[in-house]
Amino acid sequence: MHSIESIPENEYFKAEAHLYRYIYSHINGTVLKCAVQLDIPDIIHNHGQPITIPQLISKLEVHPTKTACVERLVRFLVHNGFLLETKVINEEEEENEAYTLTPPSKLLVKGMEPNLAPMVGLVETGFMAALDFLGSWFKGNNKTIAEIAFGVGMWEMLEHDPLRLKSFNEAMASDSQMITMVLKDFKSIFKGLESIVDVGGGTGTTCRIICEAYPNLKCIVFDLSQFDYILSFVGGSMFESIPFADVVLLKWILHNWDDESSMKILNNCKEAITKKGKGGKVIIIDAVIKEKEDDDGMTQVKLLFDISMMSTLNGKERTEKEWKKLLEAAGFKHYKITPLFGFRSIIEAYP
Numbered sequence: 001m002h003s004i005e006s007i008p009e010n011e012y013f014k015a016e017a018h019l020y021r022y023i024y025s026h027i028n029g030t031v032l033k034c035a036v037q038l039d040i041p042d043i044i045h046n047h048g049q050p051i052t053i054p055q056l057i058s059k060l061e062v063h064p065t066k067t068a069c070v071e072r073l074v075r076f077l078v079h080n081g082f083l084l085e086t087k088v089i090n091e092e093e094e095e096n097e098a099y100t101l102t103p104p105s106k107l108l109v110k111g112m113e114p115n116l117a118p119m120v121g122l123v124e125t126g127f128m129a130a131l132d133f134l135g136s137w138f139k140g141n142n143k144t145i146a147e148i149a150f151g152v153g154m155w156e157m158l159e160h161d162p163l164r165l166k167s168f169n170e171a172m173a174s175d176s177q178m179i180t181m182v183l184k185d186f187k188s189i190f191k192g193l194e195s196i197v198d199v200g201g202g203t204g205t206t207c208r209i210i211c212e213a214y215p216n217l218k219c220i221v222f223d224l225s226q227f228d229y230i231l232s233f234v235g236g237s238m239f240e241s242i243p244f245a246d247v248v249l250l251k252w253i254l255h256n257w258d259d260e261s262s263m264k265i266l267n268n269c270k271e272a273i274t275k276k277g278k279g280g281k282v283i284i285i286d287a288v289i290k291e292k293e294d295d296d297g298m299t300q301v302k303l304l305f306d307i308s309m310m311s312t313l314n315g316k317e318r319t320e321k322e323w324k325k326l327l328e329a330a331g332f333k334h335y336k337i338t339p340l341f342g343f344r345s346i347i348e349a350y351p
């Protein structure tokens, strides 16, 4: 056996640790899911002050043989930024370590808005486990990973699996709470509009929040399957036609589709907004990959989503150049990108 000369000797073990970080990285998601299953964010939130390990153990429903492991779980959560270690003084005037939530774990407290706990529920369910097929997906034909793993495409699979559909929709609705927190305050986007159709609007959470913020705006949710809506719902496929409105909202839609399918969707959007006579617009909420400008964490999220979209749905996250090309090809003459929410932007496109 030859040793790899191009790696300086002092780099070998750094390289090894780098590899192991990635090999074991799926544990990050599973630990987070476990913390939510054990209600750790809720317990600490309801405690109302920094919680010590014995206090946490007394509230957790863990088996007595596992109590010693709680401390290790907490150490992991502290190291990864989900808990913050602080000190408290007890009645005997002794100083003890205690723990509080951090901004990411505050987003996991149930019953609060926004609450991303349902998104954590997607970890290691069929959705992510399907990515095990990534290697064979590269070697195989045009099938998506969803088709390899489930035998049918993602949306068809969800249609026939009520439990998965429920957890997927809850996850999407939790994301909508995040996005609309900012969107509803972005008054210039909705100024002068009478109607909006949320294409692929799922359970209507986005539309509901927009409607509450802009009561004069008529909101329609358009999706494949009907849910229990308060709002007006139109069922159908965006590949056929889209209800007319001043604005079409595409939140987390185009990244699900390749350029060819996205062109068809955008063409139908264009018809929907121009048939009303006035020149409307399409509001796209999706990521814009900007490796040179974004920090490492932000790019990492976008690239993880890109691999997930590429394989699960034949979709993609796009750079600004790719968005421009797609929008121009679909007949949109102007567009404006406003980076708004962390890893996503609003793209307003005008025909």
Ligand SMILES: C[S@@+](CC[C@H](N)C(=O)[O-])C[C@H]1O[C@@H](n2cnc3c(N)ncnc32)[C@H](O)[C@@H]1O
Residues within 6 Å of the ligand: 155, 172, 173, 175, 176, 199, 200, 201, 202, 203, 206, 222, 223, 224, 225, 236, 237, 238, 239, 250, 251, 252, 253, 256
């Ligand atoms: C990633 S989810 C986004 C849901 C929602 N916009 C959100 O951000 O919370 C994609 C949505 O597109 C819908 N969808 C998929 N194919 C569709 C089609 N052909 N016509 C209309 N909606 C479709 C799905 O049912 C799903 O609700």
